[in-house]
Amino acid sequence: MKDSFPRGRTAIVGAATFGMGEAPGFTNMELAARASVSALAQAGLTPKDVDGLFIVTMDDTMSGLSFAEYLGIRPRLTDNCRTGGSSFEIQASLAALALDAGQCDVVLIAYGSNQRTAAGKLISSNRPSPWESPYRPINPVSSYALAAARHMHQYGTTKQQLGEVAVAARKWAQKNPDAFMRDELTMEAYMAARQVSSPLGVRDCCLVTDGAAAVVMSRADRARDLNKRPAYLLGAAAETTHREIAQMADLTVTGVARAAQRAFAQAGVRPADIDVVELYDAFTINTILFLEDMGFCPKGEGGHFVSGGRIAPGGELPVNTNGGGLSCVHPGMYGLFTMVEAVQQLQGVCGERQVQGARLAVAQGNGGVLSSEAVLVLGTEETL
Missing domain, CATH: 3.40.47.10 (Thiolase/Chalcone synthase)
Incomplete structure (x- = not known):
């Protein structure tokens, strides 16, 4: 089977973060919104320009609907693919295909989490397993x-x-x-450093923080007008x-x-x-x-x-x-x-x-x- 992709026909024209580390008082959606507005502004856009919305949050299985409502927009395409930390790269791939096909013109991919200040511990998406749980991993x-x-x-x-x-x-x-x-x-x-689960110690493990990120994608023919230096998806x-x-x-x-x-x-x-x-x-x-x-x-x-x-x-x-x-x-x-x-x-x-x-x-x-x-x-x- 041929593995084709619209090489260089779409680009990221805005990329931003917000609330890195600790952001007390913010909800997940608020964090994601702050990063999104910043990323859109880099391309001279606002939320109302978004007609393709991709988002995942840890606490909302219908985050695509919730975030569209929060931003006050009505996107033609909405997705909240949930494969864990790879969700966003997969969303970028799908967004590129949708943009290239003309199904949307401006795609926003966003994420926000107040994990550190709200919960204070690493949140695991692993469900209880009848095969692994008895060993208390x-x-x-x-x-x-x-x-x-x-x-x-x-x-x-x-x-x-x-x-x-x-x-x-x-x-x-x-x-x-x-x-x-x-x-x-x-x-x-x-x-x-103290051991956590041999052979991994605490410095082998990721941080537990708050934070939000967002990127904005468009077709390449428009990207040059939205950002002087777009990053093209190859x-x-x-x-x-x-x-x-x-x-x-x-x-x-x-x-x-x-x-x-x-x-x-x-x-x-x-x-x-x-x-x-x-x-x-x-x-x-x-x-x-x-x-x-x-x-x-x-x-x-x-x-x-x-x-x-x-x-x-x-x-x-x-x-x-x-x-x-x-x-x-x-x-x-x-x-x-x-x-x-x-x-x-x-x-x-x-x-x-x-x-x-x-x-x-x-x-x-x-x-x-x-x-x-x-x-x-x-x-x-x-x-x-």
Whole structure:
């Protein structure tokens, strides 16, 4: 079957965040609305210009209807796909198809969560399982700990190599004024951090924060009039492999492997062409698995690949340049924040953390327990 995609025929013309870290007093919808209005304003638009609405919130299974009502709009197309943190990359893929087909003209993709100030703990979407619950896992972390333990056993990946991911993320966060955790993280402090679910410690786990993000999409023929530097969607693909970690065929290979292969083929690029990589680093093992599965290094060599500051500021492959879910922000679902950071890097507006000359970027989303993976390839006008 031919895997076609409207390469470069749609673009992101606005990308914004709001309430990063802590935003007391805001509801999920209010947070999402603030980010949305900001993203729309970047393109000279208002909510009433939106005729394609994509949103997910943690507390509303009909968030598409609720958010349309909140914004006072009547979109022609509404979707609230719920695959966890990969929802937003999947929504961008669907939005590109809808825009290219002329079903809508302006698409808003939004998310907001007051998880930290409202609940104060990580919210898990995992339902009770008759097969896994008797073992009392601390999910989602225990599921990711299984993947980490298997990778360590099979390939000799070390705890210190996981630490390289956490330390690199913190170094990027220190360059980002919006990041929630900006204090120094040394390898010694990482190694001494308390265990949560062996082999993962607290510094291997994502933050629990508030935050909202939004992006605005249009067709490419209009994008140049809405933003001086749009980020064009060159490729997009997703794959779902399982629901529960016990059903994952190989704990060291994720759906990113085939999704990235398809997205890169659609975009006509290779991993070596990518200038900046924004991954869903809910846990340190994610970054290693996803870099391998995307083809940045062979399977089993991810631990070695991330060592020596390769993915940190000044390294040869900038990864999670905002600080990622480990050090910047993680309000329940992080996927839309990878898209915002990728777009802003391509627009050259990231200040001290800016990757100079960035022309091609990857934004990746992860849902469930390595269950649903989605990959976007974005590029500047020069890449069309």
